[in-house]
Amino acid sequence: MAYKLGIDVGGTNTDGAILDEQMNVISSFKSPTTDDIESGIKNVIEMLLDDIDFDKSEITHAMLGTTQCTNAIVTRKGLNSVGVIRTGAPAGTAVEPLYSMPDDLLSVIGENTFQVRGGHEFNGELIAELDEEKIREIAKELKGKVSSIAITSIFSPVNNEHEIRTKEIIEEIWDEEVAFSLSSEIGSIGLLERENATVLNASIIDVARKTIIGFEKALEQNGINANVYFCQNDGTLMSKEYTLKYPILTVACGPTNSLRGASFLSDFNNAIIVDIGGTTTDIGVLNNGFPRESSLSVELGGVQTNFRMPDIYSLGLGGGTIVQIKNNDFQIGPDSVGYRLPAEAKIFGGDVLTVTDIAVAKGVLDLGDRTLVEDLNTRLVDEIYEEILKMIERSIERMKTSAADVPVILVGGGSALIQGDIEGASEVVNPGNGGVANAIGSAISDISGEVEKIYNIDPGERENTLAEIKKIAINEAVEAGADKDKTEIISFEDVPLAYLPGNATRIKVKAAGPLRK
Amino acid sequence: MRLIGKEEIEKMAIGAALLGTGGGGDPYIGKLMALQAIEKHGPVKLISAAELDDDDLVVPSAMMGAPTVMVEKVPSGEESLAAFSALEDYLGKKITATMPIEAGGVNSLLPLALAAQTGLPVVDADGMGRAFPELQMVTFYLDDINASPMVLADEKKNSIVLNAVNGMWTEKIARSATMTMGGSLLNAIYPMTGKQTKESSILNSLTLEEELGDIILNSKNPIEDLKTKLKGYILFNGKITDIERKTDGGFVRGSAKFNGINQDKDSTASLEFQNENLMCLVDGQPKCITPDLITVLDAETGMPITTEGLKFGMRVVILGMPADEKWRTDRGIETVGPKYFGYDYEYKTIEELNK
Numbered sequence: 001m002a003y004k005l006g007i008d009v010g011g012t013n014t015d016g017a018i019l020d021e022q023m024n025v026i027s028s029f030k031s032p033t034t035d036d037i038e039s040g041i042k043n044v045i046e047m048l049l050d051d052i053d054f055d056k057s058e059i060t061h062a063m064l065g066t067t068q069c070t071n072a073i074v075t076r077k078g079l080n081s082v083g084v085i086r087t088g089a090p091a092g093t094a095v096e097p098l099y100s101m102p103d104d105l106l107s108v109i110g111e112n113t114f115q116v117r118g119g120h121e122f123n124g125e126l127i128a129e130l131d132e133e134k135i136r137e138i139a140k141e142l143k144g145k146v147s148s149i150a151i152t153s154i155f156s157p158v159n160n161e162h163e164i165r166t167k168e169i170i171e172e173i174w175d176e177e178v179a180f181s182l183s184s185e186i187g188s189i190g191l192l193e194r195e196n197a198t199v200l201n202a203s204i205i206d207v208a209r210k211t212i213i214g215f216e217k218a219l220e221q222n223g224i225n226a227n228v229y230f231c232q233n234d235g236t237l238m239s240k241e242y243t244l245k246y247p248i249l250t251v252a253c254g255p256t257n258s259l260r261g262a263s264f265l266s267d268f269n270n271a272i273i274v275d276i277g278g279t280t281t282d283i284g285v286l287n288n289g290f291p292r293e294s295s296l297s298v299e300l301g302g303v304q305t306n307f308r309m310p311d312i313y314s315l316g317l318g319g320g321t322i323v324q325i326k327n328n329d330f331q332i333g334p335d336s337v338g339y340r341l342p343a344e345a346k347i348f349g350g351d352v353l354t355v356t357d358i359a360v361a362k363g364v365l366d367l368g369d370r371t372l373v374e375d376l377n378t379r380l381v382d383e384i385y386e387e388i389l390k391m392i393e394r395s396i397e398r399m400k401t402s403a404a405d406v407p408v409i410l411v412g413g414g415s416a417l418i419q420g421d422i423e424g425a426s427e428v429v430n431p432g433n434g435g436v437a438n439a440i441g442s443a444i445s446d447i448s449g450e451v452e453k454i455y456n457i458d459p460g461e462r463e464n465t466l467a468e469i470k471k472i473a474i475n476e477a478v479e480a481g482a483d484k485d486k487t488e489i490i491s492f493e494d495v496p497l498a499y500l501p502g503n504a505t506r507i508k509v510k511a512a513g514p515l516r517k
Numbered sequence: 518m519r520l521i522g523k524e525e526i527e528k529m530a531i532g533a534a535l536l537g538t539g540g541g542g543d544p545y546i547g548k549l550m551a552l553q554a555i556e557k558h559g560p561v562k563l564i565s566a567a568e569l570d571d572d573d574l575v576v577p578s579a580m581m582g583a584p585t586v587m588v589e590k591v592p593s594g595e596e597s598l599a600a601f602s603a604l605e606d607y608l609g610k611k612i613t614a615t616m617p618i619e620a621g622g623v624n625s626l627l628p629l630a631l632a633a634q635t636g637l638p639v640v641d642a643d644g645m646g647r648a649f650p651e652l653q654m655v656t657f658y659l660d661d662i663n664a665s666p667m668v669l670a671d672e673k674k675n676s677i678v679l680n681a682v683n684g685m686w687t688e689k690i691a692r693s694a695t696m697t698m699g700g701s702l703l704n705a706i707y708p709m710t711g712k713q714t715k716e717s718s719i720l721n722s723l724t725l726e727e728e729l730g731d732i733i734l735n736s737k738n739p740i741e742d743l744k745t746k747l748k749g750y751i752l753f754n755g756k757i758t759d760i761e762r763k764t765d766g767g768f769v770r771g772s773a774k775f776n777g778i779n780q781d782k783d784s785t786a787s788l789e790f791q792n793e794n795l796m797c798l799v800d801g802q803p804k805c806i807t808p809d810l811i812t813v814l815d816a817e818t819g820m821p822i823t824t825e826g827l828k829f830g831m832r833v834v835i836l837g838m839p840a841d842e843k844w845r846t847d848r849g850i851e852t853v854g855p856k857y858f859g860y861d862y863e864y865k866t867i868e869e870l871n872k
Contacts, residue, residue, distance in 0.1 A: 091672040091699075094550045094594030094630065104633070121699045122586050127673070176566050191589045397830040403758055 002060040004515075005048070005226065006443025007041055007215075008257050009033055009066040012278060012339055015439035018052060018059070023264070023444060027051040028436040032339075037068055038214040045222050048220035059224050064215045065231035065253045065442040072207040073105075073251075080148035080179070082109045085138060086195060087162045088119030088154030091127050097152070097195055102302040109203045110148055114138050118162045119154030119294040127154060130162045132169055139173040150202040152183035152195040157506075160184035179205040179244075186248060186307055190230055193306035200303060201248035208247035212240050229515075233310055235260045235290045236448035236512050239480055243250075248307060251300060254438060255312045259284045259291045261441030262411045265431035271407040272396055275437070276414030278320040279336040283313045283393075283395050290490060294516070311459040315395045319414040320345070321355045323384060330384050332391065346372050355417060358384050364419040393423045400424065411437040448490070448512040449476025457505050464506075466494075473511040487513025518568060518638065520560040521723075526551045526629065528730030531821070533625040535743070536722070538810050539824040540646030540793035541622020542584035544866050546591060550558045551626050554594065554633035561629050562638040563723060564614065566715045573711030575640060576604060578631055579624040579704055581653075581669065581691060586700035587623070589596035593672035595690040596703035597631040604705045607666055607678050616640040618655060618706065620722035621793075622649030627703070639723065644707065646719035646841045647810050650792045652691070653684035654853050657707045660717040667691075667706040671698040719841045732819070739819030740834050746853040750871045751770070752797050752804045753786040754779045754816065757831045762824075773827050773836070786835065788813070790824045795858050797835055804839035806843035806860075808853045809867040812836050837867050 001020060008015045010033060015027040034040035041064075044201045049056055072078050084097045097113040098106060116138070118130035142149070149170065153162040163182045170178070182203040187194030215228060229237035231253040238249065255275065264274045269289040275282045281415040285292040291310035296308045316334035320341040324331045337344045337352055344350035347355045347368025353376075359365040361373040396408060408425035410418055411434035422428050433440065449472045458463050470489050478484045493508045521529075530548040546868040557560060569575065578597045580587060580730035583825040601612055615632055620643040632639045644655030652664055664687050671675040677694055686827060687753075695702055709717070728746060736742045739753045746752060762771035772790045777784040794811040797804050801843070805811050813822045816832040845866065851857065854864045 088590070090593040090595070090674070092591040092593065094592045095546065095553055099549060099553055119590075121590070122583075125699075127590070127699070154730075189585065189589050191591055192546075394830075394832070397756070398828070399830070403827050403829075 001054065001058050002272045003054070003058050004443045005045070005059050005224070006060045006439045006441070007044060007062070007064050007159040008254060008438035008442045009037055009041065009064070009068065009273070010254050010438060011067060012407055014040040015043050015436045016048050017436055017439035017443050018048055019440070019443045025433055025440060028433060028439060030436060037066070038218055041215065042218045042221065045218060045224070049222060056222070056224055059226050061229065062215070062219055062224065062226040062447060063229045063231060063237060063442045065257045065438065066211060066250065067254060068211045069204045069207055069247045070251045070300070072204050073200055076104055076108045078207050078210070079108045080206050081146045082112065082199055082202045083138075083142040083146040083149040084113040084195075084199055085116060085135070085149065086114070086152045087116045087130060088191075089115045089168060091119060091154055092191065095192060098199065100192065100304060101196065101199075105301065105303065107200070110146065112142060114460060116166075120156070120159045120162070122155055122158065124155075124159045131163055134409070135166050135169045136173060139170040143174060146178075148179040148181065148202040148205045149151065150181045150183070150195070150198045152191070152198050153246060154191060156182075156184035157189055186246065188306060188396060190306045192472045193304050196303045197248060197305035197307040200300065200305065201246060204247045205244065208244055208250075212243060229447070231257055231442050233407065234293070234308065234448070234510075235441070235445060237445045237515075242480070252309050252312070255282050255284060256291050256310045257438045257441030257445075258282070258411060259286055259310065259441065260289070260444065261437030261439070262409045262431070262434065263289050264440060264444050265411070265433055265437060266409045268407050268409060270391065271409050272399055273409050273411060274392060274396065274415075275412040276410065276417060277318045278341060278414065279316070279318045279338050279413050281315045281317045281392065281414070283315065283398050283399050284310055311399070313395055313399050315391060316354065317388065317391050319354065319356045319417060323353045323358055325353065325380065328380065330380065332387060347426065355388060356389065359417040365416055389418070389420065389422065392418065396424050410434065446514055447477055447480050447482040448510055449473045449478070449480060449482070450508070450510045451476065452508040453506075455507055456506055469507055469509055472509070473509040477511040477513055481516055482513035483516045484513070487511055518562055518564045518793065521563050521629065521639075522560045522793070523552050523555055525727055526555065526626070529723060529726040530730065530732065531733050532726030532729035533621055534823070535733070535812050535821040536625070536646070536726060536804070536810070537621030537648045537782040537821070537823070538586070538793045538812050539790055539822075540650070541619065541624065542580075543588070544623050544626055546588060547623040547626030547630070550592065550594065550630040551633065558633045558636075561632045563641050564638045566640055566642050566718065566720055569614065569640065569711030571710060571712040573714075574608070574610050574708060575614045575616060575711060575714045576601065576612045576705050576708045577644065578628050579618045579706060580701060581704055582629060582695040582701035584623065590672070590699060590701055592703060594634065595629065595674070596670040596672055597627070598634060599674060599676050600668040600703060600705035601631070601635070603668045603670070603676045604666065604708065608708065612637065613711070613817045614640050616637045616718070617643045617722070619643055619645040619648050619822050620719070620726060621645070624728060625723070638693055640718070641716060641723045641743055642714065642718040642720045643722040644718055646722060646844075648793050652688055652706070655707065656719055656841070657709065657713070658684065658852065659843060659846065659848050660713070662707055662709055662713055662717060664707050666708065667704055669694050669698070669702050669704050671702045713765070719843065726828060736819070740814060740820055740836070743814070743819060744836060747838040749836050750805070750867055751786070751834055752779050752837045752871075753777065753799055753835040754781045754812070755786055755833065755835070757827055757829055757833065760827050760829065775833070778832065788835065789860065791858055792824070795822065796855065796860055796862070797837060803862055803865070804870050805867045806855050806862060806864050806870070807858060808840040808849065810840060837871075839867050845863040
């Protein structure tokens, strides 16, 4: 038998799960996330290994979904010093690279920015020839000063040759190893946001390396000899080599894993997932088993970016959310007692009224000492509980794209708080094991391959060309470790480029399949 | 005269999004350009139109082309400088001040970046009091001020001095030049005397933008305060139930439908837009018609929402407000009224529609 180990490191808890080949959950545990992350992971692995009755050598695959890269960006800790090169001048100089970045981030990654002649127009023509001599000078200047380089060229999503050439020139001059992040591989149209995302990617290369080594060590110390994979925020896995190049793709993999785990546990592929935690409720949308991507720019650690992220609406409502009562009026949140719930909530003898207390008083949840909340006015409790449901209903409505009712799946530690009908839901599902949906989502992840390029498609050749491109995406997934027979196209977009001559079409194809046994 | 620094720019950008009435292009790039220019060159002098001499030469500046190109090919910052110096050469006269052509969206902030670089004062005025999509949709046009001679300039230092015979030719020539020059460029347009500026523009628009931004950022009750400030009407409280959009000849046309909440819970509303919001109907009856302004605000924060930002389920307040009297003339209504945009309605003022 071959088993899979899935780990998800969240802000509060590190979750772990072991699944067998038929994807049955054999064991699952939760353990507090530790400051160093690594020992938290090790703790969960030890709990799982104590619980199983087969030999740990049968664990063949290990997947990690982690917030380490996100945390590093938010706390500005352990970041690389970054050289930032933009090719595209004379265009673009009115807003310099890094201009809108917060000062505390700049003080860590440095302000080594350069603007070089080059770049392309929207139709792929040159703005200017690439100033290769200038790049050689920059390479010499940056040598020894930075450990990571971010390269962004104007309209590189249409033509990325200047980004690639810039990288080649620097490689010719430097003998030591340096990490490159190319914007065309990270974001879409929107120069400043894409450049920011590329710089963030460049800044977390070392953090990613440490994360990988830490995970491998935690496995090794527990005698597990498995292939390791890392979770991306689109619900698929990447190899460690890929993770080292594109660590930014791990950002927000937690909510994605929870969505995918919920889909797996409930057998729904199209639904709204409501993940109720201690402080927030995260609401996302599953489309064909994968999270819907956000179409707006995303702020990360105070930086505007535009790389892909799951579209998650976060509501300040969780089990620990504080409820304030004044006369006959009340206010729910946004403050929360968070992980101090077992000490501070009324039902546990504390003196803070929380959403959990209301659920117990209302009788939907049996937890702690109910007599401690018996003095609450029943009519007021009803009103507050009604409002809690309304808050969730309104957020669900925000995420829906049409008025039709959809299935709603409740997961997360706080999912037991909710009972009764939800407006806008065709049915409400509360699957077992919902508490560790994240770790399960990480363990069941598929492996993917992606192609995104502009193609000139001859009218008669359309079908053939598209089939060819799909084949390339499938091959990429298979090369990354997916099972060839079960790999299929999971998303396909073709956008004709109106301004371009001929039949230029921007095509984005993603294939995914389960891991090869 | 007063000085405009970075804090004022932040507020103006929010006010510009509101007066953009759903369109006008995201003020984000314009804001960053103005902030960077002010950081490098110092604050901008903002003057009222009354401070102009009658024979001053005032030239507005704006971007042309696709906003989606401009967010990728950010300007060099030299384009408007080149456009201004080419126009000065052609006219044989020094430009004494600049101003925005529209009070909504990205174009309201670009002249501030130019002013910081050149030291020219910016006139606290504009040609729309809001945002509109076409070159002739300015109050200057209503008074027969010619858009030409105008200059188009790109970041590669190409510039074209254009003398078009009328608005149609301006539009035709400028559009194809824009495509050839890379999809997005900056212009110097509608050169005017100080006297013309005083008579034909909409006054105090930049100060208004700043005040609106201040209300949204700092007021405890932003929507009520915006309404008072703008002499506006709350047309509808509702949530979005349906949105339809299609791209048609460079314009995003569409409509959004709303179900009422709170005091409007038994009503429905619809909003018609073509880049900008142009008409709002409640229970099938028009409540605000272009050129009067319609803006959709987030019900909680009062933040303006663009037509691209409208999403199913959002809770919003639709705020309507009267357009400047200049637009409410026969010629004004002919230029930017409902018929021009293809709606079969007669223009009636928002005051009349909400009696």
